[in-house]
Amino acid sequence: MTTSSQAQAQAEAAARAPGPVVVLGAGLAGARLAARLGPDALLIGEEPHAPYNRVLLTDVLAGRLGAEVIALPAPGRYHRTRAVRIDRAERVVLCEDGSRVPYGTLVLATGANPVLPPLRGLFAPGDRELPEGVHAFRTLDDCLALSAAARPGCRAVVIGGGLLGVCAARALAGRGAHVVLAQQGDRLMERQLDPAASELVRRHLTGLGVEVHTECRVRGVGRDGGRVTSVELADGYVLETDLTVLACGVRPRTGLARAAGLDVRRGVVVDDALRTSDPRVHAIGDCAEHAGRVPCLAAPALDQADALAAALTAPGSARPYAGTRALTRLTLPDAEAPLDLAAFGETEPRPDDDVLRLADATRGTYRKVVVRGDRLVGGVLLGDLAAVGALARAWEADEPLPDDGAPPLHLLTHDGGH
Secondary structure, three states: OOOHHHHHHHHHHHHOOOOOEEEEOOOHHHHHHHHHHHHHEEEEEOOOOOOEOHHHHHHHHOOOOOHHHHEOOOOOOEEEOOEEEEEOOOOEEEEOOOOEEEOOEEEEOOOEEEOOOOOEOOOOOOOOOOOEOEEEOOOHHHHHHHHHHOOOOOEEEEEOOOHHHHHHHHHHHHOOOEEEEEOOOOOOOOOOOOHHHHHHHHHHHHHOOOEEEOOOOEEEEEEEOOEEEEEEEOOOOEEEOOEEEEOOOEEEOOHHHHHOOOOEOOOEEEOOOOEOOOOOEEEOHHHEEEOOEOOOOHHHHHHHHHHHHHHHHOOOOOOOOOOOOOEEEEEEOOOOOOEEEEEEEOOOOOOOOEEEEEEEOOOOEEEEEEEEOOEEEEEEEEOOOOOHHHHHHHHHHOOOOOOOOOOOHHHHOOOOOO
């Protein structure tokens, strides 16, 4: 009879089976892992560009950076093609160009796809491509196409008021477009910001000429020939548009894993060693689901890549991946109206939490932290991020705050009390 410890030892031995390491996906996670492993890994990516930093796409759209600036260091071994099937029995990846790539260890870093909302008229029958005038905002090609279409004076509708939608609207307004942002929720960036901070972001956008509509559901699009020229809201109001941006979130790319028979829920399920249900196959980044969470953020993707690189190169000394406490930080420089914000943890308090706030309406700055018992559990800062480093360290450490009987106002000072 095999015990659980024996089964774990067998799984670890299988994961260290000889053979090449093949990484599917050349996004942040895959490129980071390939860089850590060097020539021991083969990176397979399907985009026509060399690996690049997706976090900086907004800067490319805004015209602050050229596409070449966001390129990542070239991997030692890189094969540009699309993986179409995983044969786990033969331990081979079958690719679109006809190649068969054997692996000893396979790493899925396939990322996520943009969510395409079910809008009436968006797709013609049997058509799976976005129509002319409609753009997702996920890849470098998406970004370059948007940059070419965003001429001064053009009309743009951004659907989605999360982090990506706010960034897209801000960048397009900076290029001289007349932008309308439609958000179905009751406030902008509702996953990261509390109502007060969200309202400051809204004022920032409207000050730049962006027309912001919250609690606004888009019902469909209208076409002139094959091109989308209008967006119809649920209340029947029609917005004329030259370009429409879909910023409705992302969904993990799990098709290859599912077809290969791996355990998939929202993402490809992995354990603390970032192994899938097949010990020879790992998953990291936006496609991976660890401890029931699929954050689809840059910080966890990079942490997972580093953790897996350590496990593959020095398995005896590697630490289990315990998750990442991700901080959202956004800096949008502008000579007249810069926007800086940071958010982490739980920004909405529970009934028994302590909340500390400092706000300056004149300067447009806002700071808030949420304290639960003797722990800092979340916070949001906008306009002045001088204290963000100290706050992030206190939150990430998850250690008791100093107890001197007074409210911990030092958390909101410029240096965090240090």
